[in-house]
Amino acid sequence: MKLELKLAFKNLLGARLRTFLNILVLSFSFVIIILLNSIMDGWDQQAQSDSVAWEFGEGHLINKKYDPLDPYTILEGHGPIPENKKGLIPILVHQASIYPQGRMMGIILKGIDSKQQILKLPISKVINSKEEFPVIIGKRLAESAKLNIGDKLQIRWRDKNGTYDANTISIIEIFDSNVPNIDTGQIWIDIEKLWAMTGLKKEASYFVLDTQYGSGDIPFWRFESQDQLLKIIKDLVAQKKAGQSIVYILLMAIALLAIFDTQILSIFRRQKEIGTYIALGMTRSRVVRLFTIEGSMYSILALMVGSIYGIPLFYYLAEVGFAVPPADQKMGLALAPVIFPIYGFKLVFGTILVVIISATIVSFIPSRKIAKLNPVLALKGKQQ
Amino acid sequence: MKEKKIISIEKVSKSYPIGGRYFMALKNISLSINKGEFAGIVGPSGSGKTTLLNIIGSLDSPSEGNAFVLNQNIAKLSHKDAAKLRNYNIGFIFQVFNLLPVYTVFENVEFALLLQKNTFNERKKAVFDALEWVGLADHANKRPDKLSGGESQRVAIARAMVKKPKILLADEPTANLDSENAHGILKTMKKLNDELETTFLFSTHDEKVMGYLERTIHLRDGELEKDTKQTKYRL
Numbered sequence: 001m002k003l004e005l006k007l008a009f010k011n012l013l014g015a016r017l018r019t020f021l022n023i024l025v026l027s028f029s030f031v032i033i034i035l036l037n038s039i040m041d042g043w044d045q046q047a048q049s050d051s052v053a054w055e056f057g058e059g060h061l062i063n064k065k066y067d068p069l070d071p072y073t074i075l076e077g078h079g080p081i082p083e084n085k086k087g088l089i090p091i092l093v094h095q096a097s098i099y100p101q102g103r104m105m106g107i108i109l110k111g112i113d114s115k116q117q118i119l120k121l122p123i124s125k126v127i128n129s130k131e132e133f134p135v136i137i138g139k140r141l142a143e144s145a146k147l148n149i150g151d152k153l154q155i156r157w158r159d160k161n162g163t164y165d166a167n168t169i170s171i172i173e174i175f176d177s178n179v180p181n182i183d184t185g186q187i188w189i190d191i192e193k194l195w196a197m198t199g200l201k202k203e204a205s206y207f208v209l210d211t212q213y214g215s216g217d218i219p220f221w222r223f224e225s226q227d228q229l230l231k232i233i234k235d236l237v238a239q240k241k242a243g244q245s246i247v248y249i250l251l252m253a254i255a256l257l258a259i260f261d262t263q264i265l266s267i268f269r270r271q272k273e274i275g276t277y278i279a280l281g282m283t284r285s286r287v288v289r290l291f292t293i294e295g296s297m298y299s300i301l302a303l304m305v306g307s308i309y310g311i312p313l314f315y316y317l318a319e320v321g322f323a324v325p326p327a328d329q330k331m332g333l334a335l336a337p338v339i340f341p342i343y344g345f346k347l348v349f350g351t352i353l354v355v356i357i358s359a360t361i362v363s364f365i366p367s368r369k370i371a372k373l374n375p376v377l378a379l380k381g382k383q384q
Numbered sequence: 385m386k387e388k389k390i391i392s393i394e395k396v397s398k399s400y401p402i403g404g405r406y407f408m409a410l411k412n413i414s415l416s417i418n419k420g421e422f423a424g425i426v427g428p429s430g431s432g433k434t435t436l437l438n439i440i441g442s443l444d445s446p447s448e449g450n451a452f453v454l455n456q457n458i459a460k461l462s463h464k465d466a467a468k469l470r471n472y473n474i475g476f477i478f479q480v481f482n483l484l485p486v487y488t489v490f491e492n493v494e495f496a497l498l499l500q501k502n503t504f505n506e507r508k509k510a511v512f513d514a515l516e517w518v519g520l521a522d523h524a525n526k527r528p529d530k531l532s533g534g535e536s537q538r539v540a541i542a543r544a545m546v547k548k549p550k551i552l553l554a555d556e557p558t559a560n561l562d563s564e565n566a567h568g569i570l571k572t573m574k575k576l577n578d579e580l581e582t583t584f585l586f587s588t589h590d591e592k593v594m595g596y597l598e599r600t601i602h603l604r605d606g607e608l609e610k611d612t613k614q615t616k617y618r619l
Contacts, residue, residue, distance in 0.1 A: 003498050014486020276482040279443060280543075281471020281499045283464050375443045379478065 004286065008293040012301065019298070022262055026255040026302035026355065031310040033248050033351050038314070038341035039322050040244065044237040046178070046336050048230050054179040056229045057118040057208040061088060061221045066205045071095070074108070078205045079220050087212030089116045090204035092194050096157035098169075098187070100145040107141070108186045109157060111194025118210050121182065122175050126190050131170035133193060138183025142174045149174055155187075160199040167197075178336045252355070255302075256362045263295050263366040274370055275378030284371045291370060295363020299356045317341050390550060390583050391417035391440055396449035398435050398606075409435040411606040412449070417585060419550070422577045424586035426594060427603035433587035434555055436603070440585065441474055441553045442466040454550060471499050475544030475582075479556035481536040483528040489515070489539050490524040496547045514546035515539075518572055534565030538572065545576055552576075554586045558593055570596045 012019045062068070066077025074093050081090050092111040097104050114123045126134040133155070137147060147153070149171055156166040169187070177183055195201045207213075207221075217223045267274070277287050321338035398410040410432045417423055425433045438444040439451050442458050443466075451458040454473055461469065470476075475496075483492050493514055497507040515521040518538035528536055537557060544552050554573070558566035574596055577584050586593055594600060602609040 006498075010491070011486055272480075272482060273484060276478075276484060278467070279441070279470060279476045279478075279482075280496050281467050283467040285463075286467075376438050379443070379482065 001289070004290045004293050005297075007290055008297050011290075011294055012297055018262060019301070022255075022258050022298045023301045023305050025258050026298055026359070027306035027310070029248075029251040029255040030302055030306040030351065030355055031313065032251055033355075034310065034343065034348060035314065035317070035341065036244055036247065037241070037347050037351070038317075038343045039339055040237055040241050041342040041344060041347060042322070042339045043335065044234070045342055046339060047233045047237070050178045050336070051181075051230065051233060052226060053120045054177045055119070055182050055208075056226055057089070058087075058211050058213065059209045059215070059223065059225045060229060061207040061209060061213070061218070061223055063205055064220055064222050066093070068206070071108075074205070078200060078203045081202050081204055081207075082218055082221065085213070085218070087210040087214075088207040089113055089118050089210070090191060090207050092191055092198070092200060092203060093205040094157060094194060094198055094200075096155050096187070098145070099154040099156075100147055100151075105145060106185070109155070109194060110186055110188050111191035112188060114190040114192075116208075118208055120177070121188060122173055123188055123190065125173045129170070129172050131172060133167055133169040133189065134172045135169045135187050135189045136173040136175055137171055137187050138180075139174055139176050140180060140183045141185060141187070142171075144184075147171055147174070157197060159197070165197065252358060255355075256358055259295050259298050259359055260362045260366065262298075263291065263363050266291065266294070267366055267369055271373070271378045272381040274373060275375050275380070278375040279379060284373075288364075288367045288370045291367035292360060292364045295367070296356060296360035298363075299359035302355070303352060314341065314343055318343070388419040389416050390419045390421075390454060391585070392450075392452040393436070393440075394450045394452070396436075396439065396446040396451055398432070398439065398444070399447045408606050410439075410446070413603075413606075413608050414449075415601060415608065415611060417583060419583055420577065420581040421599055422574060422584045422597060423599035423601060424588050424593060424597040425601045425603055426588055426597075427609070428589060430605075431603040432606040433589075433603055435606075437553050437555055437585065437587045440551070441476060442469050471496065472547065473550045475547065475549040475552040477537070477540050477544050477552065477554035477557045479559045481528070481533075481540045481560075483536055483539055483543075485528055488525050488527055489520060489531070492528065492539055493543045493546050496543060500547060510546050511542075514542035517545065517576060518542045532565075533561050534568060537561060537565070537569050541569065541572060541576075545580070545582070548580060549582060551583045551585065554584065554588075556588055556590070557586065558588070558590050563592065566590070566592045 063077050063079050065073060065079075067073045074095055078092060081088070090113060094109045094111070096107055096109040098107050099105070112121065112123050114126050116123065121136070123136060125136060142148065151171045152168050154166060155169045156164060158164055169189070195203070215223055215225060274287055277290070278284065318341055321340045323338055324335055326337075393413055393415045396410055396413045397408065399406040399408045413436065425436055427433050435444065439446055439458060440453055442453065442461060445459045453469065456465070456469060458466070484495065487495070490511055493511045494507050497510055502510070512521055512524070515524060518541050520535060520538055520542065523531065523535065528539070531539065558569060561569060570593060573584055576582060586597065588594065597614070599611070599613045601611050
């Protein structure tokens, strides 16, 4: 094997331009596959950590009548806060309408304990506010409703008996979160105020949990672990990755086709050389191995060449991040304006392994022909 | 010394399928070659010289009959055993040199030894010894494309001789060389034959080569026409 490696290396160096072009194409595949995957992994991790920090905590305990994806369940989907349970941050969800610039806009009013520290939501700012109904909103709602800090606007809601009531809320904070689920069309208020507004004293639609809660359902409440809540993001990223795999397949196909063609051409053009190897005492299987190693060595050399320009590029992107166009951030996904790629061991070595194995296979397939060559004809350079 | 039989061909025939019919390249050939002979298979093109040489070199096998080389039946050798026989005991010299183009002269000559797993120092000494024999020690780092035809063939001789094979098969070794180079090459080979007792077997129809041969095996249309020994050959 050592001899074949040495000979293969010499043969590749001897082929010069052909080798260089193959290596360059394959190195692009290496770098782009790792880069795109690292961006997806970076997004995945960013989306997960942001969602945990801003929305999920250690999990949710949801009223069995409340379905976060079905607004028709908001009215009935709440219940009294269970007693003697630790680690629960109650959130009461209520429908309301606001009237920014005289337009009516349906929103979700969410009451949360202003002293909570599990979520990054800056609801504590309402504690020291002198306003009667201080609220905080996210930048997405602020942009869509053209609202600013200090704005006051009318809000109308129905209490637990269905009676309409109205008042004036004051925007005291506009938070910037990458998680649209806690922002778009939502207004956050101290839960004590919301209980007072709706008459739903000590009731909640769901709870954000901290580590003290543990796990498991309790009567009338359904437990959803952090992993279950994150599954949507993981599935989405996995789906995006699967979609991107077509790009990887195309890139790999181009690079591997180049190697395959080179191998075919090599065996076609180097028959005399193959015959000479056999005449000098090399077994056919060793010649097959030599040509296979030559092909797979493209991937090793591509890895080296790719490292020369890929590592600085990866390092640079890890430092400055990959800017996401503003339009993409409005798609409702937990997407930061800048994603920092993550180059995991699994990703890097997985990609290297896949490329090397693929290159070896496409090199071996045409090389098998050598085993059937007639050495006498090969020595004369006659095509077989 | 020269009475020890090293190659024995017994009623060997070889046929090839061509255009749906079989072409008989060799017809019932029997002969033997002793150790240290400087012999040649001569005859016109298509007489079967190269076919016989290829069978002796274990690159091909007979359709009928037996060919024994160093007591090994060529027809019954596996690919692996045939490769081993060539690697350790048979050297080849080709008409068009067949040097490996991306290797230097040193590496071309070294190649056969690499297959024998010798150490680098052993290989280096053997390669430079071989290059000294052919007068090309100062060309060790050149690539084949920088060599003349005569130099290339001398590298091919060094490559064939470096492993000190028992048999050296040369297929039209002077066909691509001018007269001066051809004589130079032949003198080198005769010298090696005398010094190392390597058995040389040529395939040729070159008069220059025939002048050096101790024994001439004439083939015509695949048949053994005559087998003559000459005592007066050129040195």
